[in-house]
Amino acid sequence: MAPRVVVLSLASDFGCQVQITNMTDQILDVLGVIDLTYWQLATSGHLPAEYDVAIIEGAATTDEHVALLKKVRETAAAVVAIGSCANIGGVPAMAREGDLEERYATVYGGAAVAVGRIMPRPIDAVIDVDYRVPGCPIDPPEFLRVLSKVLQGLKDDTPDKTMCASCKLNETVCFFDQGQVCLGLVTRSGCAARCPSLGRPCTGCRGVAPDANLGSAREILVRYGQDPDELDRLLRIYNTSREVPV
Amino acid sequence: MFFKIIAKDEVPDLVRGIATEYEVIGPQAKGTAFVFAPLKDPADLRLDYDMTILPAKRYILPERETLMRFSVEDNEVVEAELDAPRRALFGLHPCDVNSLLLMDNVFLDGGDPDPYYKARRENTLIIGVSCMPAPTCFCDAWGTDETHRGFDIFLTDIGDSYYASISSVRGADLVDRFAKGRDITAEDTAAFQERSAAFKAAFEHEIDTSQLPVLLDAKYDSPIWQEFGEMCLACGACSTVCPTCYCFDVHDELDADQKHGERVRTWDSCQFKDFAGVAHGNFRDSRASRVRYRYYHKQWGYLSRYEKVLCVGCGRCTRACKADINPPRVVRALQTGVVDR
Amino acid sequence: MTASTLASPVQLNPYRPWPARITSIIDLTPQEKLFELRLIDDATRDAFDFEAGQFVELSLFGVGEAPISISSAPSKQGFIELCIRDSGDVTGAMHAKQCGDIVGLRGPFGRGFPFQEMKGHDVLLVAGGLGIAPLKSLINHIHDDRHEFGKVTILYGARTPSEILFRRQFEMWQHREDFDLMLTVDRPDETWEGEVGLVTKLFDKIDLDPDNTYGALCGPPVMYKYVIAEMRKKDLDVDKIYVSFERRMKCGIGKCGHCGVGHQYVCVDGPVFNYWEAMNLQEAI
Numbered sequence: 095m096a097p098r099v100v101v102l103s104l105a106s107d108f109g110c111q112v113q114i115t116n117m118t119d120q121i122l123d124v125l126g127v128i129d130l131t132y133w134q135l136a137t138s139g140h141l142p143a144e145y146d147v148a149i150i151e152g153a154a155t156t157d158e159h160v161a162l163l164k165k166v167r168e169t170a171a172a173v174v175a176i177g178s179c180a181n182i183g184g185v186p187a188m189a190r191e192g193d194l195e196e197r198y199a200t201v202y203g204g205a206a207v208a209v210g211r212i213m214p215r216p217i218d219a220v221i222d223v224d225y226r227v228p229g230c231p232i233d234p235p236e237f238l239r240v241l242s243k244v245l246q247g248l249k250d251d252t253p254d255k256t257m258c259a260s261c262k263l264n265e266t267v268c269f270f271d272q273g274q275v276c277l278g279l280v281t282r283s284g285c286a287a288r289c290p291s292l293g294r295p296c297t298g299c300r301g302v303a304p305d306a307n308l309g310s311a312r313e314i315l316v317r318y319g320q321d322p323d324e325l326d327r328l329l330r331i332y333n334t335s336r337e338v339p340v
Numbered sequence: 341m342f343f344k345i346i347a348k349d350e351v352p353d354l355v356r357g358i359a360t361e362y363e364v365i366g367p368q369a370k371g372t373a374f375v376f377a378p379l380k381d382p383a384d385l386r387l388d389y390d391m392t393i394l395p396a397k398r399y400i401l402p403e404r405e406t407l408m409r410f411s412v413e414d415n416e417v418v419e420a421e422l423d424a425p426r427r428a429l430f431g432l433h434p435c436d437v438n439s440l441l442l443m444d445n446v447f448l449d450g451g452d453p454d455p456y457y458k459a460r461r462e463n464t465l466i467i468g469v470s471c472m473p474a475p476t477c478f479c480d481a482w483g484t485d486e487t488h489r490g491f492d493i494f495l496t497d498i499g500d501s502y503y504a505s506i507s508s509v510r511g512a513d514l515v516d517r518f519a520k521g522r523d524i525t526a527e528d529t530a531a532f533q534e535r536s537a538a539f540k541a542a543f544e545h546e547i548d549t550s551q552l553p554v555l556l557d558a559k560y561d562s563p564i565w566q567e568f569g570e571m572c573l574a575c576g577a578c579s580t581v582c583p584t585c586y587c588f589d590v591h592d593e594l595d596a597d598q599k600h601g602e603r604v605r606t607w608d609s610c611q612f613k614d615f616a617g618v619a620h621g622n623f624r625d626s627r628a629s630r631v632r633y634r635y636y637h638k639q640w641g642y643l644s645r646y647e648k649v650l651c652v653g654c655g656r657c658t659r660a661c662k663a664d665i666n667p668p669r670v671v672r673a674l675q676t677g678v679v680d681r
Numbered sequence: 682m683t684a685s686t687l688a689s690p691v692q693l694n695p696y697r698p699w700p701a702r703i704t705s706i707i708d709l710t711p712q713e714k715l716f717e718l719r720l721i722d723d724a725t726r727d728a729f730d731f732e733a734g735q736f737v738e739l740s741l742f743g744v745g746e747a748p749i750s751i752s753s754a755p756s757k758q759g760f761i762e763l764c765i766r767d768s769g770d771v772t773g774a775m776h777a778k779q780c781g782d783i784v785g786l787r788g789p790f791g792r793g794f795p796f797q798e799m800k801g802h803d804v805l806l807v808a809g810g811l812g813i814a815p816l817k818s819l820i821n822h823i824h825d826d827r828h829e830f831g832k833v834t835i836l837y838g839a840r841t842p843s844e845i846l847f848r849r850q851f852e853m854w855q856h857r858e859d860f861d862l863m864l865t866v867d868r869p870d871e872t873w874e875g876e877v878g879l880v881t882k883l884f885d886k887i888d889l890d891p892d893n894t895y896g897a898l899c900g901p902p903v904m905y906k907y908v909i910a911e912m913r914k915k916d917l918d919v920d921k922i923y924v925s926f927e928r929r930m931k932c933g934i935g936k937c938g939h940c941g942v943g944h945q946y947v948c949v950d951g952p953v954f955n956y957w958e959a960m961n962l963q964e965a966i
Contacts, residue, residue: 123596242594246743248770255612258575262660263403265393267371270662279573279662305574305613307627314662407696410742415783417697452695452934560963587938590931592743601743615939618929619768623964633941636963641944
């Protein structure tokens with residue numbers, strides 16, 4: 095029996111799910127091996143009572159999200175977090191920087207949005223996550239590799255290392271040697287260092303790598319004539335809600 | 341070995357001639373750096389380059405290659421085609437020519453030669469070119485500043501011409517057909533010697549490489565490793581740009597339909613945390629132990645088997661490492677017991 | 682551009698697994714199963730010659746490969762046995778296999794125990810937990826050539842009685858005259874009537890002729906130091922104590938670098954080393 099898969103959205107811009115629809119070459123093959131019972135973005139209807147795999151995009155920003163996540167965890171054998179928001183809080187979690195109510199007031203005026211709002215957080219702050227596809231947005235080939243792990247019942251093997259080695263494979267001239275700060279120094283690899291290869295320093299959308307050495311990274315900024323606080327400032331774009339190890 | 345003088349303005353014709361039979365890979369400018377890449381126009385060839393970001397090893401041991409395609413259901417190999425194009429690596433410095441000889445020890449090993457490496461190596465023509473040391477170069481420390489085998493043609497710059505050392509039938513054949521050339525004279529050889537002497541004199545610093553295997557064991561618990569471990573980013577850039585690092589990983593990737601897939605070999609690095617991990621633990625959990633292992637293996641482990649150190653002094657890791665960990669600095673620390681600042 | 686084909690004999694490509702059929706599966710414990718495998722190709726099977734202590738790469742396409750020591754004796758022709766704990770992707774997928782399924786094998790790899798050299802001597806075999814897997818090959822090999830050896834002593838420790846591997850066979854052997862076999866567990870249950878405590882405790886109960894005894898040892902990394910200390914207390918020579926190491930052997934042929942220990946590679950220089958060699962390997966013990 096094909097595994098029953100649901101795709102859910104919390105607070106996000108749906109960019110990751112759009113990436114899935116963009117996988118025109120493989121999407122039919124994928125649909126041949128799963129039973130896609132619910133896709134919030136593309137189907138009407140309700141979340142079924144039973145399913146095997148839950149793919150979740152977005153950060154948890156309301157009580158309702160928290161309740162949904164807990165229910166999902168009880169139901170699904172495998173929970174897959176896709177995108178920066180779900181994995182590390184991402185852009186929604188920038189709200190953690192200041193007073194939440196003030197921020198809502200500034201952005202939405204008095205409009206009644208986000209009832210039962212909580213401080214935005216990645217989903218692993220609420221429930222255990224089994225598989226991760228990081229990135230903003232996700233990379234379709236990586237999504238397929240992870241989905242294959244899920245379907246085969248194999249362990250998650252999201253890389254824990256940083257970006258520099260894969261950046262070297264592209265033979266990109268290092269941004270530090272050009273007087274710029276690049277978060278590839280501390281960011282989780284797995285995206286083939288795409289932004290640097292296109293001429294833009296890494297902004298850390300895949301999160302701080304578990305194996306990153308932030309202390310040394312700050313010293314490197316100093317040695318390259320940069321303000322070491324710049325590292326932390328840049329990390330605020332996506333990584334506000336991660337506890338940043340020193 | 342025999343020799344020819346090839347005028348520099350004959351080189352484009354030589355390249356064009358070789359390109360009729362081989363895919364020519366040569367050093368070219370990329371931004372402020374140089375890279376080895378397929379040559380579209382002989383005019384792009386920059387034989388005056390100092391160093392490329394990556395070595396040419398990817399053309400013989402690619403960073404990713406399919407070892408075989410398989411069917412999951414039958415647990416069976418369905419295809420094991422090997423892509424070994426005829427390629428010419430045009431413009432390798434002596435360090436890089438030597439690095440391939442060090443890789444050969446591992447991959448052409450009599451017991452279990454690696455068929456993928458072997459096929460590519462045999463189909464690859466090597467044309468070396470002389471260089472002048474960059475500030476990061478230290479090939480002289482290991483004696484890899486000269487090369488006497490491992491190339492088909494080696495071009496030593498003697499001004500308006502190259503003093504070409506030719507050491508293979510196919511190299512001789514290509515020179516015969518695609519470069520006018522002329523025979524060497526005593527003056528040419530004198531110019532060659534002069535150039536070699538100038539090259540040796542141009543190294544800026546000396547490294548004391550004496551007794552490294554002993555020091556690596558005797559100072560195994562030295563605090564220098566802790567210090568390097570604190571600096572290391574564990575990013576693996578050093579091994580990625582290293583022309584002698586050969587470690588690899590093998591994993592399976594399934595097609596989207598989950599029925600077939602491929603067994604893939606990719607470069608790996610002993611600097612990655614999970615490199616020495618097993619089911620119930622990790623034998624090199626700390627960055628300090630991994631930095632130490634990299635040097636231990638290069639200057640002693642490999643040497644214990646092949647009687648050479650696994651480094652050619654190309655200086656790529658010196659440039660690639662943002663944390664400023666590099667062989668000259670590590671070797672100095674091993675000698676003195678102190679990491680210089 | 683030309684392309685060479687490697688579809689020809691598998692011997693030419695050391696990365697290509699040989700198909701083997703699972704001919705029997707025995708549940709040993711809740712975590713460990715004993716698989717009996719038979720290489721399908723006749724010529725490959727006839728050429729498959731190994732020493733006790735060597736390992737194979739078990740290959741499941743779509744999952745990957747894992748190094749597994751051979752548990753059966755070289756004297757058992759045509760079949761090999763692998764004792765496999767469910768502890769990762771490959772071993773987990775193997776546990777889901779059925780009798781008759783096809784898997785892949787590469788090998789045998791590495792250096793085994795010095796069986797020929799051990800002949801004519803007494804042998805002390807010490808195993809902890811899953812470490813019995815490679816030693817089982819040696820034990821069975823000695824068994825099949827029993828008259829060539831002097832006294833044979835086997836010490837085997839497991840955490841609990843239910844984790845003792847090959848328990849039925851060993852319980853029968855406890856009554857044999859030609860093998861001195863002692864089992865011990867760290868945590869007994871109500872059925873256990875044997876020894877309790879670490880395997881090192883059993884050394885008090887054995888007599889060895891230090892000039893005439895070879896030691897062989899395999900178990901979890903933490904055990905080596907203590908067992909070797911006991912063997913040294915009994916005056917066994919450092920170069921007559923043999924240890925088998927577990928590392929992350931991936932290629933099996935000394936190329937991929939994953940099993941490096943000190944200045945050597947476990948897959949080609951080991952997995953069996955004598956203690957003199959092991960002492961000279963950084964990060965080994």
